[in-house]
């Protein structure tokens with residue numbers, strides 16, 4: 001009984017080669033392809049960090065909050081006014097919400113253990129969406145795990161190559177990523193947040209000029225402007241050093 005490998009070798013008129021012998025000579029893989037500290041994104045993040053430290057701004061990222069993130073939050077034992085969370089209605093930390101969460105954990109566990117499409121759907125998902133639709137006066141509602149996932153998923157799905165998306169030049173990354181995913185044509189316009197003071201501050205004006213120049217390079221596919229520029233280009237107005 002001739003085995004499939006022989007039949008295939010004959011069909012391809014190729015000599016039979018032993019299966020265990022490597023066909024290709026081992027190739028030298030550049031270190032930058034596997035050493036984490038040489039990965040471009042890692043180097044980009046370090047460059048941004050260096051730029052932050054050089055301008056004397058304390059690194060705003062990954063500050064560990066030791067309390068409920070409400071109007072105030074505790075960081076390193078200090079109670080601080082919190083401008084960085086969206087617990088606007090104070091639901092997080094509300095005893096009624098916490099109690100309901102405990103009951104839900106007791107019934108469903110701490111994980112949906114699959115996407116809702118597969119087997120992760122729970123009655124409470126439907127109850128929440130029905131209540132949101134009732135409150136918002138819509139036919140139905142769909143909830144996602146985060147705002148970022150919502151924008152990327154919904155914009156990336158609803159729009160396509162035949163569409164044009166006009167968006168604020170400093171729009172949130174999730175909207176940008178959703179727009180890019182959709183394949184729609186994108187046209188950006190200068191931010192119209194109405195916060196004119198932003199333009200008046202010299203350092204902000206310098207920062208914006210550099211961000212616009214970098215964004216211009218990005219949009220016209222010119223040489224990659226480097227991590228810091230990417231970082232500048234992707235920042236929302238609230239990021240600017242004078243805290244406005």
Ligand SMILES: Cc1ncc(COP(=O)(O)O)c(C=O)c1O
Nearest residue numbers: 145146147148149151172174175
């Ligand atoms: C305007 C805007 N859209 C989307 C998001 C993403 O939301 P999430 O942090 O829930 O992913 C944010 C988060 O800050 C945001 O400010």
